[in-house]
Amino acid sequence: MADSTKASQNPLEDVALLRTVLDAIPMRAFWKDRESRYLGCNTLFAHDAGLERPEQLVGKNDYDMPWKKEESDFFVSVDRRVMESGKAEYHILEPQLRADGTQTWVDTNKVPLRNAKGEVIGILGTYEDVTARKAEEEELRKNRDKLEELVRARTSELEVASNQLREEVKQRESSQAERDRLQQQIIEAQKRAIAELSTPIIPVMEGILVMPLVGSVDSMRAKEIMRSVLTGIGQHRAKVVILDITGVPLVDSGVAGHLNKTIQAARLKGARTIVSGISDAVAETIVDLGIDWTGIVTLSDLHTSLLAALDSVGFKLVREQR
Amino acid sequence: MIHARTDAKRLADSLGFAIPDAVKIATVVSELARNIVAYAGKGTITLEVVAEPRVGIRISARDDGPGIADVAHILSGKYKSRTGMGLGIVGSKRLVDRFEIDSGPGRGTTIVAVKFMGNR
Numbered sequence: 001m002a003d004s005t006k007a008s009q010n011p012l013e014d015v016a017l018l019r020t021v022l023d024a025i026p027m028r029a030f031w032k033d034r035e036s037r038y039l040g041c042n043t044l045f046a047h048d049a050g051l052e053r054p055e056q057l058v059g060k061n062d063y064d065m066p067w068k069k070e071e072s073d074f075f076v077s078v079d080r081r082v083m084e085s086g087k088a089e090y091h092i093l094e095p096q097l098r099a100d101g102t103q104t105w106v107d108t109n110k111v112p113l114r115n116a117k118g119e120v121i122g123i124l125g126t127y128e129d130v131t132a133r134k135a136e137e138e139e140l141r142k143n144r145d146k147l148e149e150l151v152r153a154r155t156s157e158l159e160v161a162s163n164q165l166r167e168e169v170k171q172r173e174s175s176q177a178e179r180d181r182l183q184q185q186i187i188e189a190q191k192r193a194i195a196e197l198s199t200p201i202i203p204v205m206e207g208i209l210v211m212p213l214v215g216s217v218d219s220m221r222a223k224e225i226m227r228s229v230l231t232g233i234g235q236h237r238a239k240v241v242i243l244d245i246t247g248v249p250l251v252d253s254g255v256a257g258h259l260n261k262t263i264q265a266a267r268l269k270g271a272r273t274i275v276s277g278i279s280d281a282v283a284e285t286i287v288d289l290g291i292d293w294t295g296i297v298t299l300s301d302l303h304t305s306l307l308a309a310l311d312s313v314g315f316k317l318v319r320e321q322r
Numbered sequence: 323m324i325h326a327r328t329d330a331k332r333l334a335d336s337l338g339f340a341i342p343d344a345v346k347i348a349t350v351v352s353e354l355a356r357n358i359v360a361y362a363g364k365g366t367i368t369l370e371v372v373a374e375p376r377v378g379i380r381i382s383a384r385d386d387g388p389g390i391a392d393v394a395h396i397l398s399g400k401y402k403s404r405t406g407m408g409l410g411i412v413g414s415k416r417l418v419d420r421f422e423i424d425s426g427p428g429r430g431t432t433i434v435a436v437k438f439m440g441n442r
Contacts, residue, residue, distance in 0.1 A: 216327075250327065250345050252352040253410055281345040288346065289353075289413035 026128070028106075030057075031113060033122045036079045037061050050099025066099040082110045083120050093130070105134040191220065199224045201232035204306065207239040207313040209271075212302075214247030222258030229262055233269045240309040241266050244302050246277030256291045263296060272297065272312065276305035326367050327352040333369055334379060339439055346417040347379055347437050353410045354383035354433055362387025362430065378419070378438035386430040393423055 022029050022042035030041035038057045046054045049065050062072035074094060082089055088111040096106050108127035112120045199221070202210045209232045213225065229241055243259065245251070251259075263273040275298045278286070286293065299305045310317060330351040334344035351367060358365040365385025372378045390396055396411050411433070415421040418435040425431040 249331070250349050250352060252349045252356065253413055254352070254356050281342040284342045285345050285349050285417065288416045289349065290416060291413070 027126045028128070029124070029126045031122055031124045032079060034083060034120070035061075036076050039122065048096070048098050067097045068095075071096055078108075078110060079123050082112055082123050086112050086120055088112065093134075094127075102131075104129055104131040106130060199228040201228050201236075203232070203236045203238070205310065205313075205315065207237065208242070208306075208309045209233065209236060209238045209240070210242045210244060210302070210306075212244040212247065215249075217248055217255045217258060219254070219258065222255075222262070225258070226262045226265055229266055230269060233266060233271045238271050239313050241271050241273045242302065242305045242309055243273060243275050244277045244305070245275060245282075246279070246302070248282075251278075251282050251286055251291070253289060253291060256286065256289075256293070260293075260296075274299055274305045274308060276300070276302050326355045330369055330379070330381070333371070337371065337377060337379065337439065339379075339437075343437060343439070347381070350414045350417050350435055350437070351381055353414045354381065354435070357410050357431075358383060358385045358387070361385075365430075372436060372438075376438045376440070378436050381418075381433075381435045381437075383433045383435075384430070389427045389429050389431055390423075390425040391427050393425055397423075 019042075023044070025042075028042065028045040028048060030045050031039050033039055038060050041049075041054045041057050043054060046052065046057055049057060051057055062075050063069070065072065067075070071094065078089065078092060088109065090109045092108045092110065094106050094108055096104050098104055106127040107130045108125060111124045113122040113124050115121050199211065199213075202212070204210050209229070211225070211229060211232070215221075217225070225243075229243075232238060233241065243262070245259075248255065259275065263275075266273050273296070275293075275296055278298055278300065297308070299308060307317065327348040331344055331348040334347045339347065351369075355367055358367070362385035365383065365387065368382040368384075370380040370382070372380050397415065411423070414433075414435060418437045420434075420436040422434045423431070424433075
């Protein structure tokens with residue numbers, strides 16, 4: 001009580017003390033009337049506004065200040081809002097162009113000022129310069145954005161790459177399947193062509209047929225051979241069929257079995273079969289394999305076979321005497 | 323099958339096997355391949371060159387087919403297969419110098435046959 005009495009007794013001293021306090025804090029401070037005209041400020045604020053001393057500010061408004069017009073518009077609109085609502089607003093982030101030409105960011109608090117009756121008669125504002133903090137934040141945000149952008153780019157790169165890979169694999173698979181299909185088609189076509197070409201029946205003379213076999217004999221070809229032989233016997237009323245196997249690279253039990261069947265079927269149609277053209281190697285193999293061809297007439301070459309066939313149908317080759 | 327025996331013939335020729343032996347090797351490959359196709363459906367035939375005790379070709383035929391219940395019966399030569407000749411295995415055995423068969427019901431069949439150069 002004594003202190004307050006003393007203070008009221010010496011108002012000049014109070015004002016000086018207040019000024020000292022206001023200039024000692026590291027913040028800008030200002031106060032305005034209801035029309036947003038400046039009533040006072042501390043020295044830091046005066047400097048921001050390009051003035052040397054706070055007294056030079058009194059009676060001016062924001063549009064007299066160095067800040068931009070749109071900044072002033074914003075300051076005044078916030079003043080009005082605070083005075084009308086009677087509620088303080090804290091940490092308003094605002095841009096502010098200073099007298100020295102620097103563009104800054106300030107963190108502002110605005111508090112309504114009231115008279116003894118509680119009526120709002122103006123506002124008290126304080127702010128601090130957060131340009132550096134803002135710049136740091138901006139830098140951080142930029143870095144984060146950059147990182148995110150990098151991650152996005154890398155992700156989409158990876159996606160593109162993996163899509164390409166998937167696509168390539170798909171293409172390769174489909175082209176491989178296509179190749180396999182084509183190859184199979186070619187093989188089938190060739191098989192048919194070879195089957196037709198490779199079982200030619202040659203009627204060399206009345207009652208004698210020759211069938212030269214070339215290449216491997218598989219079960220499919222064996223059927224063709226038998227069919228050709230049987231049709232040939234019927235067509236040419238053949239008594240003897242010469243199966244020439246000079247061109248068959250090897251006779252295994254399968255081939256031997258197929259030939260046996262053909263020979264038996266020919267016999268049922270009334271024709272004898274001579275197998276000719278068994279090479280030494282094939283003969284050796286047949287013996288080692290244990291193939292029993294004892295009931296089958298085999299002769300070494302086509303010439304001998306033809307002579308034997310002619311003989312059996314009652315022909316003789318005679319050289320004409322000239 | 324045709325590929326297998328063509329390859330076998332070519333390998334035998336390139337190693338300098340006499341023609342009858344090369345034909346025998348190709349025939350064995352053909353017989354073993356025929357068995358695989360007939361009984362197991364699919365399998366593998368591997369051809370290898372051996373150097374010991376003499377240069378030769380080792381034919382390994384392997385399948386996961388039903389296997390052979392009575393190997394001894396097959397090797398006795400009394401068996402007649404449904405393909406008629408019944409000579410596939412017995413005949414092959416006679417065509418080569420070494421012949422081993424490992425088979426049993428449910429565990430497939432492995433046959434290893436070796437033919438050396440300049441023998442038989």
